[in-house]
Amino acid sequence: MLLLPVSFMKRGMRPRVCANWQLLSDWRRPVCIRIIASKADLLDHICFQAAQRFTEGMQVILEEEKTPIDQIRALIDLHIRIALEDPTSQTVFNDEWRHLPQERLRAFLLLRKEYEQGFVVLLRQAQAAGEIRDLEPKLVLLTLLSGLRWLYAGKGLSASVSRATLQTQMKTLLLQGLVPG
Numbered sequence: 001m002l003l004l005p006v007s008f009m010k011r012g013m014r015p016r017v018c019a020n021w022q023l024l025s026d027w028r029r030p031v032c033i034r035i036i037a038s039k040a041d042l043l044d045h046i047c048f049q050a051a052q053r054f055t056e057g058m059q060v061i062l063e064e065e066k067t068p069i070d071q072i073r074a075l076i077d078l079h080i081r082i083a084l085e086d087p088t089s090q091t092v093f094n095d096e097w098r099h100l101p102q103e104r105l106r107a108f109l110l111l112r113k114e115y116e117q118g119f120v121v122l123l124r125q126a127q128a129a130g131e132i133r134d135l136e137p138k139l140v141l142l143t144l145l146s147g148l149r150w151l152y153a154g155k156g157l158s159a160s161v162s163r164a165t166l167q168t169q170m171k172t173l174l175l176q177g178l179v180p181g
Contacts, residue, residue, distance in 0.1 A: 040100070040101055043092065043096055043097075043099060043100060044100060044101075044104050046089050046092040046093065046096075047092065047093055047096070047097045047100060047104075047108055048104075048107075048108065048111075049089065050082070050086075050089050050090065050092075050093035051093070051108060051111045051112065051115070053082055054078070054079075054082070054115055055111060055114070055115055057075075057078040057082075058075060058078070058115060058118055058119070061074040061075055061078065062118070062122070067126075067129065067131065068122055068123075068125040068126035068129055068131055069126050069129075069131035069132065069175075071122055072122060072123070072126060072132075072175070073171050073175070075119065075122070076144070076148065076167070076170060076171050076174060076175075077167055077171075079145075079148040079151070080148065080151060080163075080166060080167050080170060083148065083151035083152045084151065084163060084166075087152040088152075090151070090152035091152055094149055094152065116141060119141050119144075120137045120138060120141055123137040123140050123141060124137055132175070143174075144174055147170070147173070147174050148170070148174075151170075
């Protein structure tokens, strides 16, 4: 049962947005109530915190001396790790960002665009190195991201498949497809 405070519900927050409320320790709940003054503040906090995790994760990966394909594999692992560690934030980050106030929406979309551009540059580098097929990089990016997007909602799968197996099989599926050989 979700222990969502009445004050959050009065502010229009749906249980899905605060699904991990019951997981917060007793000392963190009051802090959250003081920090989060409105639904817009909560949405802003979750969206920009998730964007920061992806952006910083990408920066760390790109600084490593790895081949482009290994960096792509590491980015896939980053998406899987974030989706499994914080599914509630991923729900909001993937689906609710459109409801940010206009000014914050522009800032969020700029971060998203920069992340996608960095990913496209990496895909082009992998293509130039002959590590991946020469397909439209934006199509490849959107296909990869769409293939990873469902993970935060794949609750039944996470119980039957280990994280390592999920990471390995997702990378195989996304980078090599279904057809063997």
